Amino acid sequence: SGGGSSGSGTNGSKSTSLTIANVGGTTWTCGFNPFNPSVSGLSIGFVYEPLVYVNPLQNSKETPMIAESSKWSSDKKTLTFTIRDGIKWSDGKPLTADDVAFTFNLLKANKGLDLNALWSSGLQSVEASGNTVTMKFSTPSQPYFYYIADQTPIVPKHIWSTGEAAKNPVQFTDAKPIGSGPYTVSDCKPQNVRYQANANFWQKGKPAIKTINYPAYTDNSPANLDLATGKAQWGGQYIPNVDKYYVDRDKTDNHYWYPPVANVQIFLNLKQGPTADLAVRQALAYAIDKDQVSKIGVGGQLPSSNQAGIVLPTFKDWYDQAAADKYGYKQDPAKVKQYLAKAGYSTAKPLNLSIISVSGYTDWEAELQEIKHQLQPLGINLDVQNIAGQTYDNKLYKGDFQLAYGSQTGGPAPYYELRQNLYSGNTAPIGQNASSNYSRYSSKKTDALFNEYPGADDQRQHAIVNDLQGVMLADVPTIPVLESVSWFQYNTKEITGWPTEQDQYALPAPYAVPDNEQVLLHLKPKG
Amino acid sequence: MSKLLQVTGLSVTYDTSSGPVTAVDQVDLDVQSGEFVGIVGESGCGKSTLLFAIAQLLTPPASVAGGEVIFRGQNMVAMNAGELAPIRWRNMSVVMQSAMNALNPVKRIRAQYADAMKAHGIRSKIEIRQRSEEVLELVGIDRVHLNSFPHQLSGGMRQRAMIAMALLFTPELVIMDEPTSALDVVAQRSLMLQIKELQQQLGFAVIFVTHDMSLVSHFSDRLMVMYAAQEMEYGPTRQVFDSPAHPYSRGLLDAFPQIRGPRVPLQGIPGAPPNLTAMPPGCRFEPRCPLRFDACAVTQPALYQVADVQARCLLHDPDHRDKAELGRDR
Amino acid sequence: MRFIVRRLGFFLITLWVALTLNFFIPRLMPGNPAQAMMARYKGRINPDALKALEVAFGLDTQKPLLVQYVEYLGNTVTGHFGVSLTFFPQPVSEVVAQALPWTLGLVGVTTVIAFLLGTGIGMISGWRRNGIADSVLPPVFVITSALPYFWVGLILIMVFSLGTNGALPSDGGYDQTLNPGWNAEFIIDVIKHAILPSLSILIISIGGWILTMRNNVVTTVAEDYIRMARAKGIADRKIMINYAARNAVLPNLAGFAISLGFVVSGAILVEFTFNYPGVGYMLLSAVTNEDYPLMQALFVLITVTVLVAVLISDFLTALLDPRVRSAS
C-alpha cells in the first residue's frame, strides 16, 4: 500500500512516516551545517529553528518560535528578543539567550557564514542579558527583521564554540547536528537522510509524524514518479502536466498548490545596447503574451506577472490596480509597432536582441522559446543563449548582456523584490559585480523612497510601494513575465494538516526554510 | 602393391557470385601403397582443390559435386565427420601448401603435435613427448624446437616440422601440397631428398602436388598432369617425360630451358589457360594446341589408355588415329 | 624487457599529457571557482564574505599558474584532490569513493557479461557461418548498437518499469528507505535496480563484440591451420573453441581491456537516464555544478583506469600471442 508505509518497516514502529521528494540535484553529503547553503535545506526547519517565523503569504504574520516575543524601538534601530523558557537542545542542554547572541556573533566573526550580510548592512551589536537579546543597528532596519528572525538558524554555543566547529565554522561538517527543532538526524546515507522526532522538542506532543525520509533525487523524473505513485508524500518541484501526471493518478489524495512568491523577469540592460532606449523596453513590454508563455512554458502552472512587479495574489494588498490600468501592459502589436518606430526600427531594420538564460533550467528554456516565437512576427529577433550557470552569473553581475532571464529571491513583502530590482546600492557600473540590480536602474528619487521605507509606518510603506510600482510601469527596468511559485505537491492518504490555499499558514514547498518547520508541526497521521 | 586410394569421376565446384565454377572435373586417380604420385599443372588448375576433396577437407563455397574417393575400401565422400575422424591423420595425413599458415601461430609445436595424438586417443604424456621428439628428429630438427612457436622457425624448418607432424602415426598416405615451393632451390632440393628418403624408409604413399615439373621428375613414380580442372595425362613419370601422350604435357616439357646441353630457342605454349567460368566447348586445351584439328573444338575428349598412360586427347581416340601419327612425328 | 619499458614509457608520457590537459582545460573556461562559489550563494554575499570563503575553500587564485600546476601534479600523485564544491566540505576522494562501487558494479559487471556473451554468440555465428544464428543475430545487434543509450533506457523504463507498475525500478541504485548493508533484502533490491540499466548497456554494447568476434572467427576459420586441425581428426567443437575462438579472441582482448577502462566514464548517459548513483552521473553533476576539484579527480581517475587497462591489455596480448612479443 502506498503512503508512508515504504519507510515504516525499517524502524520497527507502526507509526506513519513521511517521505519528501524534492530534487536536490546531487546526493547528500551528510553534512548539516545550517550556514552552508548547499546543505542548509536539510537542517533548517528540521533540526535548527529561527527566532520567529515570518509568513510571506500572510503579510509577514509572525509566529514566535525560539523567541517568545520581539520588540522594535520606536526609531527602529534597536530590536529586542525575549527568549522562550524551557527550550532544550536535542542533547538535553538548555537553550539560552546566550546561544542566540553567540549565533549572531559567530556570523560577525566569520563573514563566510553571514549569508544575508547582516553585519555589513547596519547591524552593530548583539548582546544577551538574562532571557533577552538586544540588537543595535546604525539605521532604521525594520525590513531586516525577516533576515534576523526568520532566516537565521540558531545554533548551540556549547557545540559551535569548541573543537572542529570553532576552528573553521565555514568548513564545519556538522555531521551530527544538535538543534532545537522538531527532528534529529537519525541516519544519513548519500542516498537518504532519515529524521526522527526530537524527544526534547519544546512543543509537547509534537511532531506527530515520527519519521521522515528525505531521499536524494538527482533528477526530476524519479522524484515526480515517486510522488505520483504515492511513495513520497511531500513534493516540491515542477511536474509537467501535473493534472494528468499527478492528480489523475489518485484524484482523492494527490493535490497541489502553487502560491506565487516572486517574479521571473527579463532584466533589461539600461546602460548599453538597444534596451537603453525606453521605447525599446516599452515595445518589449507590449510584445509578450505572458499567458501564452505560461501555457507553453509550464503548461499554465505559473500565473503571469504584471508589469508593476507585485506578486499576485500573494501581495494583493499592495497592488495599485489603477496605475496598472493606466498603462494597460498586455500584448498589443499596434503599440509594439509604434514604439519600435519611435526607437527607429522597422521591418527593413528589425530589432535584434539576445537574451541569456541558464542552461539546464528547462522551464526557462521553454518559456524563452515561446517568447522568441511571439516576438518574431512583431519584428523583433530574439537570440536565446542558454549558457552554463557560472557564465550566466558572470555576465549577469557584470552587465554583459542585452536581455537576461532571471529571478530575485524576494521576501515576505513586495518591498524586498522591488528593492533588489531598483535600489542603486544594489547595482554597480558595467563590468563590476552588481549584487541584485542587474538592469542597473538608478534614480535618486527612488533611492530616497527605499531609504525612507524601514522607518515608515504601515500606511506610508504602502504609499512608497505604490510609487515604486509607478517606476516599474513608467521606466520598465525589468519585465516581469511569470510569477515563480512555491512548488508544492502533497498526498493526503495517510497524512493531513497540509497548508492549503484556504489555510496559508506557511510557504508549502519542502525546500522553503524555515517554513518547512511550520508544515512539519501541522502534519499529523490521518484518522 | 595394392590399391590404397581409388578416385573416380571426382568433381568439385565452387559457388561464386557468378554461378558455380567447376575446379575439379571428373578426375580419376589411383594410388598404390608406397607409391609416390606427382601432380603437376599450372597455377589455378585445381590441384589443391583436388587434394582437399580427396582428404574431405573442402570448406564452403567448395563442395564435391560428384564422384567417389575410395580409401582403404571405404568411400570417404559418403562418410560423415564422425566416421572420418579416426581415419584422419592415423591413416591419411596432409602437408599444406604453406606451413606458416598451416601451423597455429599461437601454439607451440609441442602442443600441436599433442593435439593430433590426443584426438586419436593417445593420452600418455610420456608417449606423446617421445613420439614428438622421434618424428622431429626424423626430419632433422633438434628436439628443443618442440617448445618453439612457429614464427621462431625458419621457412624450411616449418615445412619439416609439418612433415614430421604428418608422420606422427606413420599413415598409409601422406598428401603434400607444394611443400617446397616457398623455398629456394638448394633448400628445396634438400627437403625433397629428405621426403623421398622417409617415404622409402617408412613405406607410405605420397601424393605430391607442385607446378614445377622438373621437381617431380626425379621423385615421383607416377605423374598426373592437370590442365583447367581436368586430368590430362596420368602415367609412369619416366614415360610421361620421355614420350608425353598429350600435347599439353609436351608443351610443358618444351617450355623448360635446359641447364645442360645446347641452348636452343624455345617457344612455350602461346595463349593463356581458359577461364574456369567460360570453358571451351570441346577440348580445353584446343585453343592453344599446336596439334588441334576440327573435332577438337567440339568434342570433349575422354581419358584414353595409351600403353601405361591415360591421356585426355582426341589423338588417342580410335577414330582419330591418323592425326595421332601426325602428332608423334613432330 | 624492452617491450615492458617501452609500454611503461608510453604510459607515463600519456598520463602526463592527459593530466596536463586536465589541469588546463578548466582554467581555459570562463570564470573561476571563486565566482562559482559566489553563484552558489545566489549573490547574497558581500565581497568580504567572498574573500573569506575563497581562503576557506583553498581557492586562492593568486598563485602563479606554474606553481599551481606543480602543486596539482603533486596532489594528483598523492591522491589529494581537495574538497568538493558540490559536496562541500567533503574531500573529493571520499565523494568519488562513494560513487565508484556503484559504477564498477553496474557497468563493470555488465561490460564483462556483454563481452562474454557477445564473444560466445560471435563465435557460434562465425563458426556456423550463414547458419540461422549467423543470419539473424549479427545484423540485429549491429542495428541495436547504433541506438542511443538513453533512448534504450527510456524505452526499457516505459515497458518494464511503467508497464509493470514499478516491478523493476527505473531509478537509483537501491530503495533509499532501505538500510544499505549485506542483507538479502538490500542485495536483491540492488540487483533489481541494476537490471534495466544493465540491460540497456548490454543491448547496445553486445553488438560490437558479436560482430568483431564473428568476423575474426570467419577470417580465422579460413586459415589453413583450421583446415589442418580438421585434417588431424580433431573434433569440431574442440576446433571451434581451442583453435578458432582462441585465436580469434586475441585481437579483441585489447578492445575488451580498453572498454573495461572506459567503464568508469562509459555509461554516463545510462547513469543519467536511470539516475544511478555512479561515477558517470557524478561527473555530470560535477560539470553542471562547476565543481572543478571533483571534475579533475574524476578525469584523472578515468584516464588512469583507461591507461592501466591499455597497459594490462598490452601485456596480456603479449603473453598470449607470441607473435606480438617478438614483433616489438
Added chain:
Amino acid sequence: MRPGAGVLRAVVGNKKALAGAIMLAIFVIAAIVPQLFTTIHNPNQQFAQMLPPGSGHLLGTNAFGQDIWTQLVYGTRQSLFVCVMVGVLASVVSIIIGVSAAYLGGLGEDLLSLLTDVFLVIPALPLIIVIAAYAGGGKMPVLIGVLVITGWSYGARQLRAQAMSLRNRDFLESARVRGERASYVIVFEILPTMVSLIAANFLGIALYALLTEAGLQFIGLGNSSANSWGTMLHWAQTNEALQTGQQWWVIAPGLAIGLLGASFALLNYAFDEIGNPALRPVRRRKVRR
C-alpha cells in the same frame, strides 16, 4: 576487391549495404526537402497541446502544441548535418595526422602517434560534456568542433596502421622509381588505396557524432531551440512525455536516431565485408553426401 571505384558496385551488391544506403538516402532527402514529407511547413507552429496520434497529426502533438511528425522531419537536417560535418572534418584530420605520421617517420611519427594515443585514451564523452557546458554546446560550430576534437583519433590510428602497411609496398616505390614527386605519391597513390577504410572511418565517426550529439542535447547541454532529434528527446524528457501520454515524442526521435545510426552501421558492416572478402556471405548449396 579494389578499394576505390568498386565501392559503389559493392554497396549495391551487398544486401546489408543496400538497406543501409536506402535508409540513408531517405534521411538525406528528408534533410534537404522536408516539405515532401509533411504538410506543415513550420515545425514550431502551434496546435492544441498533447493531441493523440491520428487526429490530423500523424504522431500527435506535444506539450508545446507542436506536431511531432513535423518536428521529426525537420529535425533530420541538423542531425544529419552534424554527422556529415563531423564525419568530413574528423576524417580530414585523421587522414592528415594518420598518414603524415606514417610517412614522416622518426621523431615526427613518434610525436603524432603519441598525440593520437593521448586523444584515444582521454575519455571523450566527459571531455565533450565539459567543453560543451562551458563553451556553449548550443552553438553548432562549438558542437562540431568538440566532436571533431574527440572523434578523430581512432580513425587516425587505423589510417596510420594502414598507411604504415603501405609504406613499403612496392607500388609506392614503383611510383618513386618512375620519378613521381612525394606529394603526388601521397595524394594520388596512397589515398585512393585507402578509400574503403576512409569511408568506413567516416561512417564510424558519423555514427559517433550522431549519438553523442543526441546525448548532449538530451542531457540539456545542446542548443535547446534547435530543431533536432536530440532536442526533441530533451524536451520530451523534461516534459515527462512517457508518463503523460506523449510516448511518440520519445519513441519517434529515438527511432529516427537509431535508424540513421543503423544505416551507418549497416553500411559500415558491409564495408567490412567489402574490405575483407573472406567475410562476404556465401550461398550454400545442398550437397550430396
Added chain:
Amino acid sequence: MTAPLLEARGLTRVFRVGGLRNRHQLHAVDEADFAINAGEIVALVGESGSGKSTIARLLARVYPPSRGEIMFDGRPLSGLRTRAEVLSYRAAVPMVFQDPFSSLNPAYTVAHGIVRGLKLHRPDVAAKDRQDEAERVLTAVGLSPASQVVGRYPYELSGGQRQRIGFAQALAYRPQVILADEPVSMLDISIRIGLLNVMTSLRDEQGVSLLYITHDIASARYVADRMMVMYAGRIVESGPVEDVLGAPRHPYTQLLVAAVPDPRAELAVTAEMAKGEPPKVIDPKPGCRFADRCPLARDVCRTTTPPLLELAPGIEVACHVAAEEAGRGADSMIPAGRNS
C-alpha cells in the same frame, strides 16, 4: 672495350635493424663490384635473402647506397642534381619489382603506371596517344587483346599477368637498362618462356641491357650472357653464363647448380649436401660467409674475407680454395672488377 653502361664500385648497403638498445647492422649488400654493358643480359642468382633485390633497388635509386658508387654512362649517380637529370636516369634505368601483388596500385587500372610513365618520360607521345602506346607495350609482353587489359584493375589479373604489366611499364620508357627483379617467377610454366623471349629480342633488336634477377637458373642460362652469383650479400662468382654453370668454381655455385632439377638428367646428387640455413649478415666479421656450410673450408676461410678475383678471363670468383687451385693464393690479391 668501351666503358660499361652501368657500373657499381664497392657498392654496399647496410640496414639498421633492431630497436634503440640493440642496434645491429645488416649488410644486405657488401662491397659489390660489377658492370653491365650495353646490349647485355646479366643474370643475378643466389639464394633467398642474399641481397639480389637490394642490388636492383640500389641501382634504381629506391634508396641510396651506404658506401660505394654507381656510375651510369661513366658519370656517378651521386652527381645527379636537378630533377631533369634524375628523371632522365629514371627513364633510362627502370625497374620491374619482384612482387607483382604489391607493385601495382590496386586503386587504378593497369594503364595508370604506364600512362604516368609516358607522361614523365616520353614527351614525344602526345597525351591522346598514350593509351595507344600503353596498348602497344602490353601487346609486346604478350598481354592480348591489350585493349581489354588496359582497362582492368590489378585484382582482375593473375599474378603472371601482373608481372607482365610491370615489365610493360619498364618497356614504355624506351629504357637502356631494365632492372628486372624476378620478372617471371609467377608466370605459368607455359607462358614464362614467352617473356624470356621478349627479353632476348629486346636485347638483340634494340640493344637494351637487362639485369635479370632470378631463382630459376635454367632460365638464366636461357637468356643471359653473363651470370653473377650472390651469397649472403656478396658476389661470389661472376662470368659468362656457360662457364659459370658448366664449370662452377665457387663451392656455393657448385651446390646451386647441383640442386637445379633437370627433368632429363639422372638425379646426380643423392647425398644430403646442403643443410643449414643461409646466414643473416648481421654485424659480419671477416671471413668467407659460406665457410660454415662449405665442405672445402679451411682456417683461412674463417678469418679472411676472400676477394673477388679474376681466375680466368672474364671469370671472377671469391674463394680462397678456388683461387689457390687457380694458382692465385691469398698472397696475390688483385681485386677483380676494377680492371675494366
